[in-house]
Amino acid sequence: MPVKVAEEWLNACSGCEISILNIGDALLGLLPELNFVHIPVLIDHKYFGQTGDGKTLEIPEADVGIVSGGVRNEENKHILEEMRAKTKILIALGSCAANGGIPAQANMFTKDDVFEKVFRSSPSTDPAPDPDHPNVPKWLDSCMALDEVVKIDVTIPGCPPHPDWIVDAITALLEGKTSWSLPERSVCDTCPVIREEKSGGGAVKRCFENLEFDPEAGLDKMRCINEQNFLCLGPVTLAGCAGKTGVPRCVQARTPCRGCFGPIRKGARPMVDMMGAMTSVGLDPKTVVDRRAIMNRYIGAHGNLRPLPARPVRR
Amino acid sequence: MGKVINIQPITRIEGHAKVAIHLDDDGNVADTQMHMQALRGFEKFVEGRPAEEMPRIVCHICGICPWAHHLASSKAGDACFGVTPPPAAVKLRRLMQMVAYVGDKLLNFYFLAAPDFVIGPDADYSVRNVVGIIDAAPDIAKQVVHLRHLAAQILENFAGRAIHPTFSMPGGVSKPMTESERSEIQGHAKELLDFAQFTIKFAKENVFAKYMDAIQNLGVIKVGHIGTVTDDGALDFYDGKLRLMKPDGTYDDFASDEYLDYIGEHVEPWSYQKFPYAKAWGQGFALDLSNPAGIYRSNCLARINVCDKMATPLAQAELEEFRANFGRPAHFTLLYHYARLIELVQCAEHMMQLLEDPEITNPDIRTKIEPRAGRGVGCVEAPRGTLIHDYETDDQGLITKANLIVGTTHNNAAMNLSVKQTAMELIKDGNYDQGILNKVEMAIRAYDP
Numbered sequence: 006m007p008v009k010v011a012e013e014w015l016n017a018c019s020g021c022e023i024s025i026l027n028i029g030d031a032l033l034g035l036l037p038e039l040n041f042v043h044i045p046v047l048i049d050h051k052y053f054g055q056t057g058d059g060k061t062l063e064i065p066e067a068d069v070g071i072v073s074g075g076v077r078n079e080e081n082k083h084i085l086e087e088m089r090a091k092t093k094i095l096i097a098l099g100s101c102a103a104n105g106g107i108p109a110q111a112n113m114f115t116k117d118d119v120f121e122k123v124f125r126s127s128p129s130t131d132p133a134p135d136p137d138h139p140n141v142p143k144w145l146d147s148c149m150a151l152d153e154v155v156k157i158d159v160t161i162p163g164c165p166p167h168p169d170w171i172v173d174a175i176t177a178l179l180e181g182k183t184s185w186s187l188p189e190r191s192v193c194d195t196c197p198v199i200r201e202e203k204s205g206g207g208a209v210k211r212c213f214e215n216l217e218f219d220p221e222a223g224l225d226k227m228r229c230i231n232e233q234n235f236l237c238l239g240p241v242t243l244a245g246c247a248g249k250t251g252v253p254r255c256v257q258a259r260t261p262c263r264g265c266f267g268p269i270r271k272g273a274r275p276m277v278d279m280m281g282a283m284t285s286v287g288l289d290p291k292t293v294v295d296r297r298a299i300m301n302r303y304i305g306a307h308g309n310l311r312p313l314p315a316r317p318v319r320r
Numbered sequence: 321m322g323k324v325i326n327i328q329p330i331t332r333i334e335g336h337a338k339v340a341i342h343l344d345d346d347g348n349v350a351d352t353q354m355h356m357q358a359l360r361g362f363e364k365f366v367e368g369r370p371a372e373e374m375p376r377i378v379c380h381i382c383g384i385c386p387w388a389h390h391l392a393s394s395k396a397g398d399a400c401f402g403v404t405p406p407p408a409a410v411k412l413r414r415l416m417q418m419v420a421y422v423g424d425k426l427l428n429f430y431f432l433a434a435p436d437f438v439i440g441p442d443a444d445y446s447v448r449n450v451v452g453i454i455d456a457a458p459d460i461a462k463q464v465v466h467l468r469h470l471a472a473q474i475l476e477n478f479a480g481r482a483i484h485p486t487f488s489m490p491g492g493v494s495k496p497m498t499e500s501e502r503s504e505i506q507g508h509a510k511e512l513l514d515f516a517q518f519t520i521k522f523a524k525e526n527v528f529a530k531y532m533d534a535i536q537n538l539g540v541i542k543v544g545h546i547g548t549v550t551d552d553g554a555l556d557f558y559d560g561k562l563r564l565m566k567p568d569g570t571y572d573d574f575a576s577d578e579y580l581d582y583i584g585e586h587v588e589p590w591s592y593q594k595f596p597y598a599k600a601w602g603q604g605f606a607l608d609l610s611n612p613a614g615i616y617r618s619n620c621l622a623r624i625n626v627c628d629k630m631a632t633p634l635a636q637a638e639l640e641e642f643r644a645n646f647g648r649p650a651h652f653t654l655l656y657h658y659a660r661l662i663e664l665v666q667c668a669e670h671m672m673q674l675l676e677d678p679e680i681t682n683p684d685i686r687t688k689i690e691p692r693a694g695r696g697v698g699c700v701e702a703p704r705g706t707l708i709h710d711y712e713t714d715d716q717g718l719i720t721k722a723n724l725i726v727g728t729t730h731n732n733a734a735m736n737l738s739v740k741q742t743a744m745e746l747i748k749d750g751n752y753d754q755g756i757l758n759k760v761e762m763a764i765r766a767y768d769p
Contacts, residue, residue, distance in 0.1 A: 016360060019334045020383020020483045026427065027482065029469035033462060036451060047431065049331040049445035049761075055754040057326040080357060107380040110365040119361035123594075124587050127363060127723050128580055128710075130594060133587035140338060140355040141592055165383065165483045211717075212372045212489060214688045220496050258480025258487050259495040263376065265484075295370055295718065302377075 007037065008179055011067035012044035013088055015081040016108050016148060017074025021099040022046045024165035028172055035172065038179060042067050067092045069178055075101040075109060075306060076149040080142035089155040094178060097151045098171070100164040104267045105306025107164070109148040110298060112310040116144050150306035159185050162243060164265035164303055169248030189270050192239035192246070192253050192262050197225040204232045206287040211235075211294060216259050224252055230261045231286055236293055237261035238300070240282035241275040243268065265303045276300040322347060322750075327757050330354075332432040332449075333769050334384050335728070339760060341743045347750020352740045354764065356593030356732065366722045371397045371713050372689065376486045378709065381726060383483055384427070387420035387475075388702030388727070389709070390485050391558065396709040397490030399577075399696025401689040401717065408682035409492030411674055414558045416479055416487060417700070418671040421557065422512050423471035423482075424703045425664040428768050429519065430464045433657055436762050437527045441534070442755030460522075467515050470508050478505065492686035499681055506675045509668070516668040520638060520661040528658055537745060539653035539738035539763030541609070542567045544598055544616030545625045546730060548701045549573075553628030555666065557701040563626040564598055564616065569649050571626060572600060576699035579708055583725065584614075586733075595733045596725055607733055609740050618705025618730035619767060620659035625649035632673070635666035653738050656766040691717030702727040704768055728769040738763040 014022060022044075028035065042065040043050045053059035062083065070092030076082050089095055100106040111119060125132040151157050161174050174185040193200075212235065218227040230237035239253065243266040246254045255262050268275050279300055280290040293299065301309045322345050328338035336357040344350040362381055369377060375393040379386035391413055398405060405413075431450045435443075439452045447455075454461040475482035478501055487494050528535065545565040550556045564582055565571040574582055584599035588607075597605040597614030606613035616622070625648060630636040639662055646655060674680055691713075698709040705727030712721040742763040746756045 014336075016358065018380050018383035018386075020380070020386065023383050023427075023483055026431065027469060027472045029472075030462075030466055032465055033454065036454065041451070045329045045331045046334070047332065048449045048451075049758065051331075051445075052328050053326055055445060056752065056757060057328070077360065078357075107377060108360045110377075111361040113368075114361070114364050119359075119364040122364040122367075123359065123361065127585065129583060129596070129723055129725060130585040130587065134589065136587065136589050136592055138355070138590040140340060140353070140357070140590060142357055144359070164380070211370055211691075213491075213690065215492075215494055215686045218495075220498055220683065254476070254480045255486045256480070257476075258485070260376075260480070260486040260489075263486075294716070295368060295373075298369060299373070 007040040008069060009067040010039045010041050010044070010069045010071065011064055011088060011092055012041065012071040013064070013084055014045065015072060015074030015085060016077035017099070017101050019046065020165040021073035024168055025171055028168040031172060035175070039175070062087060064088060064091050068094065069175070070095045071098050072096070072151060073098040073102050075105050076145065076151065076154050077108065078142035078144050082145065082154055085151060085154055094158045094183060095155070096159045096161060096174065097157045098161050099166050100162055100265055100267060100303045102151045103160050103162045104304040105148050105150050106303050109305030109310060110302065112147045112305045113298065113312060115312050116146070118312070148306060153306065158183065162187070162266045163246060167246060167248035170245060187243060187245045190244040191269050192242045192244050192266070195244040195247070196239055196253050196256055197223070198227050198229045198256065199225070200229045201232060202286060204286040204288050205234045207289055208292040209234060209236050209283070209288055212261070218259055224256060230256065231283065231288065234288065235261050236299065238264035238275070238279060241269065241273070241278045242266050263299070263302050267304055275304065322350070325752065325757070327761065330761055330764055332435070332765055334382070335769055337764070337769070339739055341747065341760070343747070343750065347748070349740070349744045349747050352736070352743050353590050354736050354739050356591045359592040363722050363724055366719050369719050371400050371711060371717045371719055372490050374711065374719065375489050376484070379484050384424060385702045385704065385727070386484050387417050388700055388707050390488055391417055392698040392700045392707045392709040394488040394490060394698065395700065396696040396698030396711045399698065400694040400711055400713045401490050401692060402694060403491045403687045403689050405492040405687055406682070406684045408496065408679050409685040411677060411680050412493050412497060412685065413488050415671060415674040415680065416475060416485070417558060418667045418674065419471050419474050420482070421667045421703055422516065422664060422671065423468050425660055425667065426464055426468050426519070428660060429523070429657065430461070432768070433765060436758070436765070437531060441759055441762060445754070448758070463515060467512060471512060474505050474508055491689045494686070496683040496685045497681050502675060502681055509671050509675055513668040513672055516664045517634065520665055523658070523661055531654065535652050535654040538759060539742050539766060540651065541612070541653065541734060541737045541741055542651045543612055543734055543737070545622035545649055546616050546618050546706050547623035547626040548699065548706060549627050550631070554631040555623050555627035555629070556631060557667070559700070562699065562706060564600065565626045565649060566601065567649070576708065577697040579697065585725065591732070593729055593732050596730045597733065605733070607736055609737055612733070612737060615733040615737065616730065617734040618727055619656060619703070620663045621650065621656045622705065623701060624659045624662055630662065630666050632666045632669035634669055635662055638662045638665055653763055653766045656768065660768070691715065704728040705730045728767070731767045731769065735764050735767050735769060
């Protein structure tokens with residue numbers, strides 16, 4: 006008996022949905038097990054009935070609900086509440102759903118700042134009042150993670166989440182389990198680079214030049230990125246970006262981790278912990294340029310990022 | 321005023337939209353609007369971010385075309401810092417772009433568009449989808465799933481990430497390609513090229529020939545076009561001059577950093593998405609179906625209209641056949657699906673050419689950058705159209721201003737006109753059904769927003 010699944014995307018980019026489609030050959034085996042009753046990217050089910058005659062927004066009942074994206078506007082919130090009401094197990098898929106993701110960087114600014122920029126101070130735009138219409142959903146005060154609005158049963162983090170974990174979590178639910186989570190390990194725990202517990206010391210370098218490495222040799226021959234004096238958020242980021250096998254994806258590209266899987270455990274303080282990790286290899290955390298934004302790049306919800314006061318307070 | 325028909329959400333597209341069709345008292349279409357409902361505010365929240373971090377931030381604008389944003393941003397950063405990436409870096413950027421676009425075009429055609437044509441526009445929604453395709457053509461579906469995955473694997477194995485890449489940055493790319501990586505990718509790339517050729521042949525025989533009537537009637541409008549071409553007029557996805565074509569086929573060429581002289585953006589109160597228009601035509605902006613002003617289209621149909629030729633031989637042969645049938649510029653909206661597959665062939669061929677280029681394995685792939693104040697306009701052709709990233713930096717290399725015009729945004733006005741045309745054509749005297757409303761959506765899906 007196939008399991009009924011409903012899927013929605015909120016304040017998102019559709020990368021999570023593409024990651025579902027990137028499951029690969031296993032997708033064809035998995036699809037018949039899943040009866041998608043609602044998934045806007047693939048199936049034409051409509052909120053108000055197929056000819057739009059319904060009076061209220063309705064999503065069909067399902068065993069499993071999957072939601073990607075954070076909550077940015079009134080409609081996102083309404084759809085999320087409808088998903089919660091109609092599904093037995095609700096999955097938050099991806100970094101935006103789990104922690105706000107990149108769009109929660111907007112939490113550093115007020116709504117007025119953003120709308121002023123977009124609709125009145127862009128050089129190509131003929132200045133106009135903010136869009137205001139019943140069919141254009143109003144922004145909420147901040148970009149929220151899903152668990153700030155409703156109860157979430159399962160979280161699959163990542164930007165995007167690796168297809169391995171999507172299959173793993175869904176398979177667990179198909180087997181009748183009601184919870185699923187990634188093991189609490191850091192990206193560094195899965196990273197094969199050479200670590201000597203010390204860096205060149207002093208200031209953190211920006212990515213104006215590439216890492217030092219031998220392209221013919223594996224990552225196990227490359228020195229740790231923090232120890233090369235560049236900022237890498239591996240120490241405070243949940244492992245899993247490479248799926249069940251493989252090495253951390255950004256490190257595979259010979260670039261530093263920016264924390265897309267979010268904190269290693271609920272309640273962790275990645276920014277504080279990262280400052281500690283840097284200090285322990287002799288780096289000066291105060292030299293990180295744009296520190297607040299970079300260390301909260303994917304986790305700006307849950308109040309982690311807020312607008313700064315109009316006048317910065319002098320120390 | 322009569323009733324309003326709401327189609328929500330617009331499905332099998334890559335965003336949040338709804339269509340409202342307003343009927344008059346006789347049940348005929350008085351007006352229509354396609355409401356774009358999402359706004360995230362990237363232009364604002366990138367202010368203050370280091371320019372070298374931008375390519376890995378703005379790629380999150382779109383999870384389907386992250387490589388386009390990644391590369392436009394890298395190019396804007398190159399210009400802000402005043403550096404020229406080494407030739408091998410540019411070739412690797414182009415190679416990754418082509419692999420990503422092949423995957424994207426396969427996704428659009430088979431998963432998003434094909435259900436309307438293979439299952440049928442009037443079929444029930446429960447079968448008019450990718451699962452229906454898998455049932456109707458299991459062998460092809462198996463290959464599509466396999467090859468899309470293969471394209472993603474090429475990107476992931478070499479560049480770390482298929483979605484939301486970190487590989488490219490101002491000054492070049494993060495790692496060179498080794499000989500063994502090159503030869504491994506070459507084998508896979510050949511499979512993708514073969515399947516691209518199969519796909520366009522399959523579509524010409526089984527889809528476009530069968531739907532000629534729909535092609536000539538559904539969503540048809542006559543407006544301008546924009547795209548990027550090389551100095552000798554060939555279609556290019558990574559670099560070149562912008563070409564803005566009027567509905568009659570005459571055009572202006574300009575450098576991407578002159579875009580503000582040619583393109584303006586209009587705001588309507590009923591949509592978060594702005595409406596770019598051809599400011600240079602001096603007509604202003606009017607969303608008037610019988611007399612549109614300033615409206616042009618982007619994405620594949622626009623590109624193959626503005627280019628003099630395709631850049632690769634198999635794609636050029638396809639373009640010649642297309643033009644023999646539909647002329648230049650071609651205006652029928654559903655021809656976007658055909659144009660997309662001509663581009664698929666060019667992307668696959670160009671990918672093979674790049675892999676055969678001896679310079680692709682040159683280890684010199686990054687020019688060191690120094691922070692400075694500057695401005696840079698980075699422009700590439702995203703799958704969905706001309707993508708413009710315009711940044712200004714302060715002396716520390718932090719972003720002070722960013723202006724973004726993304727591919728689908730150029731099509732906002734044109735999609736609204738196509739919706740109106742289709743609704744007026746099909747909804748009469750208050751008669752409509754789910755098949756008719758799906759055809760209104762088909763006019764939108766052609767643009768692949």
